[in-house]
Structures are given as structure tokens and as C-alpha cells.
Amino acid sequence: MITKKFTPSKLAYPLVFALAGLFGCNPEVEVDPAASLSLDATSEAQIANGASKIKYRGKHYIVLSTQEQLPAGLESKLAAANGKVNKLMPQAGVASVFSEDPEFVAKASKIPGVRSVVRDLEIEWLKPEDQKVVALENYGTPPFSGDNDRFFDLQWGHAAIQASEAWNAGARGKGVRIAVLDSGFDLDHPDLAPNIDLAASKSFVTGEQLGYALPGVGSHGTHTAGTIAAADNGIGIIGVAPEAQLILVKVLRDTGSGAFSWIIDGIVHATQQGADVINMSLGASLYRNGKYLDDNGTPNDPTDDFLVKGDTKGVQELLIALDRATRYATKNGVTLIASAGNDANNGNADQSLVHIPSSSSGVISISATAPRGWALNPLNTFMDNLASYSNYGIKDVQFAAPGGDYMYPGNEIATIAGVTQYVYVFDYVFSTGSNLTPGAASYYWSVGTSMAAPHATGVAALIIGQNGGQMDPAKVLARMRASADDLGKPGRDPYYGYGRLNALRAVTLTQ
Known part of the structure; x- marks a missing residue:
């Protein structure tokens, strides 16, 4: 373990950038993010406003019991109905089943103790058009920031939430287990490998291993895992909780799609592996009326041949199945956190869509904040604009956190931490990536509530670590709420929820 202090006196100007968010920002300022977006900017942000691409997963079903536990002998009874059980999740009262029998639903629905049998869905949980990826092509030279992790100064998000000050207060996530439900991961990335619990990690994606296997550096799972718990090892970046353990759970293909049942599997697995926190940087918007669209469908064309007729009951049952999994996790001491979504959707006005898993029982939903042109004036740039793409709404957001944005309009070039890039790129979130070269460290910028x-x-994780571990999720939520910087209207508002999270206050608050 490398132990060091992060204080302004150790930073050589001008590379005091990374801690700029610690100064000159009034946490009580009232902000109306919508007023700062032009009509053109708002329209640009609403790239994919609407339901996620969804299709039925052929011959795969989800069975729900009448209680939150499966009836005795269910597997043999499903077999008698010509169903082959893929996974029993007795803790959630859910089973995933494969059957080639066209009458399976009717047969299985008659089994005593079965509430419903619905078709599993294949969902695009990560939209490719949302992934604004910029790779780091030139590693440059290490910065002179008082820290030997060469790209720490690019992590403006850590400054915005005062992460380094929380570390100085002794909070580093030691002993905390964090499950990351996502696409594939770079398992031997030097910044991640020291903190990965491989024995507890698992892939639920049919035909894909836990590791990321696509060319390029855009591994979504690796990026999210690095922001959470990249090791403080003097190599590249540092995670918010650099001494926490990572349980990597692959529930999405590397391309971003995945079965509904894989998400449920992942939540149950992470809980059984002793996770204290589950991160779900993924999401899908479903029509409450149950209308599904495949890759060629659009919600605005009623003549579209690919529009599947409504299945309101099916949607409701799937939401109940997911709720059962999240409740099971919460009851077992797991704090669940999910991205609020990237459709710039106003949940107060448009209630035709339900975003999951951020709206599921016990899940804490996070909207995204960002600076605009931070690289040009890092000491004074406001860090907490609501990101142009972020979903918002009183019931849709509980907290805000740094997610980055692409709204800075200029094409100026800047150099920070030995890295030269467009100014707008520095407003993105910088974290770990994958280049398929064993042991090589790749990094990239991206934006999103992810x-x-x-x-x-x-x-x-820092809160739980300071508590000594095994903390009731309700108490974690209460501490986050009490310590967040209230940036919008007093109390819970549509943009920041209860406020933008503040790591330092979260670990030092005495009340």
C-alpha cells in the first residue's frame, strides 16, 4: 500500500487542477440546470429519448412464485412441464427456465405456488450511441501533483466530491466489498488487478467469459470499476475507494445487451458473495404499457411492423422479479446504486417510461454532473452543472455525482498532467480501459450517468469502511443524504436529488 497525503500545499502550480473542486464552490448555491441549456443543446442531448431496444429472448422464461421463496420441488415440476431450469433463485422467489414446448407457459402456470410465467427479455442496457469514448493515445509524462499515479490530475470528479480529503481523514474503503455489475472487464489491468477478488467474480453471459474481448479500449465495465476502486499503486489513476475489494460480475455482453434474467442472477450472486455495495452502471427504459420494440422499431410509428403488441402484465411481472432481487440484496445488508439514465428524460412530465434498475426497490439512483471548459480555468470552473443528457425528476434521482459532459462548444486545445487534448474532452470522466494486451494499462474518457x-x-464504500463494514443500507443512505452538498432547491429537487455527494463530509460528519 502506498500511503500519502493529498493537500494543496503539495501541488505545484499549475497542476493544482485536480483539487480545484475543493475551493471556491458554494455548496448552498441554488442552481436551475434547465435554464442553462439552450434549445439546440437540449435537443442534441436527447439523442435516444425513448424506450430501450428490447426483444423477447426465444424459449427462455422467468418463473415467479407466489411467495418470495420458491415452492418445494419446483425444479422437478418444471421438468414435467417440459422446462429445463437454468437457475433457481430461491432467495428471490424467481427461476429462469428454458423450454422448447410452445405450451410451456400454460403448463407451468398451473404448478401450485407459481404466480406467473413470463418470457425473458433481451435488452440493450448500454446504448452504443451514448458511449462518447475518447482513448488516451499519448501517455505523456507524469504530472507534478505530489502523487505518483500519473493521471490522477485528470480525475476532476474526485476533486468535485473531495475524495482525496476523505482519504486524508483515513477513509479508503479498506475491508469493503464492491460488486460491479456490467459488461466485460480487463482482469489484469495493473490499476485493477490488486483489488479484484477473482474467486468471487463471475460471468452470467452465455458464451462470454468475464474478461472483455472486443478491440479498442472502450471496456465499459473496466471504466466503471476503475472509478470505484482502482488501486493507489503509483501507476495510473486512483479509485474513490482505493483499498476496497472488487467483485466483478458480467451481466451484459461486451456490446452492452443482456438478458433480464442475467441482471437478477448478478444481484443474487453478488449478495451471496458478501458484497457491501453493488454498482449498476446500466439501465433500460421500458414502456409501462408493455410495448416492446426491436432493433428496427420506433415508438412514434404506429404502422411499424416490428412493434410488438402490449404486454402490460408481462412488464409488471418482470419488474416484480427485479424488485424481489433488489429487496433480497437490501435485506442482506447490500447498498445498491444505479445510474439514472442518459435520455435527458424529465420524469416529472413523462411517466410513460420506467427506468430500471434505478427505480427498483431499495436502489439509489444517481444523476450526472459536469464542468464546462474545466481545463481552461480549473481553479474557478463550476463543477456541478447537471449533465445535458442526464435523466431527472423528483422520483427519479436521489443524488448527483460527476458523470462528465460534451457540451463545451469550443475546439481549444489544453495540456493537463502531460496530456494534450481538446478542452471539451477534459470535461469527460477519465478512467481505466482495456486494450486486450495482457498486463498493459489502457485508459480513456467517457461520459454518462454510468x-x-x-x-x-x-x-x-468509504462510509461503510469508516463504519467498520456490514452497514445497514438505510444507514448508508441516511449518511449520504446528511452529507451531500445541496445544490438545487432546498431538500430533494429533480436535478440533484438530495444533493451532489461529498466524500469528505460523508466520512467526517458527526451527526
Whole structure:
């Protein structure tokens, strides 16, 4: 373990950048993010406003019991109905089943103790068009920031939530276990490998291993895991909770799609592996009326041949199945955190969609904040604009955290931490990536509420670590709420929820 202090006196100007968010920011300022967005900017942000791409997963079903535990002998009874059980999740009262029998639903629905049998869904939980990825092509030279993790100064999000000050107060996430439910991971990345519990990690994706296997550096799972718990090892970046353990759970293909049942599997598995926190930087928007769209469907074209007729009951049963999994996790002491979504959707006005898992029982939903042009004036740039793409709404957001944005309009070039890039790129979130070269460290910038949730998860881990571990999720939530910087209207508002999270206050608050 490398132990060091992060204080302004150790930073050589001008590379005091990374801690700029610690100064000159009034946490009580009232902000109306919507007023700062032009009509054109708002329209640009609403790239994919609408339901996620969803299709039925052929011959795969989810069975719910009448109680939150499965009836005795269910597997043999399902077999008698021509169903092969893929996974029994007795803790949640859910089973995933494969059957080639066209009458399986009717047969299985008659089994005593079965509440419903619904078709599993294949969902695009990560939209490719949302992934604004910029790779780091030139590693440059290490910065002179008083820290030997060469890209720490690029992590403005840590400054915004005062992570380094929390470390100085002794909070580093030691002993906390964090499960990351996502796409594939770079398992031998030098910044991640020291903190990964491989024995507890697992892939639930049919035909894909835990490791990321696509070319390029855009491993979404690796990026989120790095923000949460990259080791403080003098190599590249540092996670918000650099001494926490990572349980990596692959529930999405590397391309971002995945079965509904895989998410439930992942939540149950992480709980059984002793996770204290689960991060879900993924999400899907479903029509409450149950209308599904495949890859060629649009919600605005009623003549579209690919529009599947409504299945309101099916949607409701799937939401109940997910709720059962999240309740099981919460009852077993797991704090669940999820991204609020990237559709710039106003949940107060548009209630036709339900975003999951951020709206599921016990899940803490995170909106995204960002600076605009931070690289040009890092000491004075406001860090807490609501990101242009972030979903918002009183019931849709509980907290805000750094997620980055692409709204800075200029094309100026800047150099920070030995890295030269466009100014707008520095407003993105910088974290770990994967280049498929064993042991090589790759990094990239990205934006999204997917990047905000890991900052929040890191704060939760610091809180739990300071508590000595095994903390009631309700108490974690209460501490986050009491310590957040209230940036919007007093109390809970549509943009920041209870406020933008503050790691230092979260670990030092006495009340």
C-alpha cells in the first residue's frame, strides 16, 4: 500500500487542477440546470429519448412464485412441464427456465405456488450511441501533483466530491466489498488487478467469459470499476475507494445487451458473495404499457411492423422479479446504486417510461454532473452543472455525482498532467480501459450517468469502511443524504436529488 497525503500545499502550480473542486464552490448555491441549456443543446442531448431496444429472448422464461421463496420441488415440476431450469433463485422467489414446448407457459402456470410465467427479455442496457469514448493515445509524462499515479490530475470528479480529503481523514474503503455489475472487464489491468477478488467474480453471459474481448479500449465495465476502486499503486489513476475489494460480475455482453434474467442472477450472486455495495452502471427504459420494440422499431410509428403488441402484465411481472432481487440484496445488508439514465428524460412530465434498475426497490439512483471548459480555468470552473443528457425528476434521482459532459462548444486545445487534448474532452470522466494486451494499462474518457454511479458507489464504500463494514443500507443512505452538498432547491429537487455527494463530509460528519 502506498500511503500519502493529498493537500494543496503539495501541488505545484499549475497542476493544482485536480483539487480545484475543493475551493471556491458554494455548496448552498441554488442552481436551475434547465435554464442553462439552450434549445439546440437540449435537443442534441436527447439523442435516444425513448424506450430501450428490447426483444423477447426465444424459449427462455422467468418463473415467479407466489411467495418470495420458491415452492418445494419446483425444479422437478418444471421438468414435467417440459422446462429445463437454468437457475433457481430461491432467495428471490424467481427461476429462469428454458423450454422448447410452445405450451410451456400454460403448463407451468398451473404448478401450485407459481404466480406467473413470463418470457425473458433481451435488452440493450448500454446504448452504443451514448458511449462518447475518447482513448488516451499519448501517455505523456507524469504530472507534478505530489502523487505518483500519473493521471490522477485528470480525475476532476474526485476533486468535485473531495475524495482525496476523505482519504486524508483515513477513509479508503479498506475491508469493503464492491460488486460491479456490467459488461466485460480487463482482469489484469495493473490499476485493477490488486483489488479484484477473482474467486468471487463471475460471468452470467452465455458464451462470454468475464474478461472483455472486443478491440479498442472502450471496456465499459473496466471504466466503471476503475472509478470505484482502482488501486493507489503509483501507476495510473486512483479509485474513490482505493483499498476496497472488487467483485466483478458480467451481466451484459461486451456490446452492452443482456438478458433480464442475467441482471437478477448478478444481484443474487453478488449478495451471496458478501458484497457491501453493488454498482449498476446500466439501465433500460421500458414502456409501462408493455410495448416492446426491436432493433428496427420506433415508438412514434404506429404502422411499424416490428412493434410488438402490449404486454402490460408481462412488464409488471418482470419488474416484480427485479424488485424481489433488489429487496433480497437490501435485506442482506447490500447498498445498491444505479445510474439514472442518459435520455435527458424529465420524469416529472413523462411517466410513460420506467427506468430500471434505478427505480427498483431499495436502489439509489444517481444523476450526472459536469464542468464546462474545466481545463481552461480549473481553479474557478463550476463543477456541478447537471449533465445535458442526464435523466431527472423528483422520483427519479436521489443524488448527483460527476458523470462528465460534451457540451463545451469550443475546439481549444489544453495540456493537463502531460496530456494534450481538446478542452471539451477534459470535461469527460477519465478512467481505466482495456486494450486486450495482457498486463498493459489502457485508459480513456467517457461520459454518462454510468460514470456518475461509480463515484457514488465509491462514497458509499468509504462510509461503510469508516463504519467498520456490514452497514445497514438505510444507514448508508441516511449518511449520504446528511452529507451531500445541496445544490438545487432546498431538500430533494429533480436535478440533484438530495444533493451532489461529498466524500469528505460523508466520512467526517458527526451527526
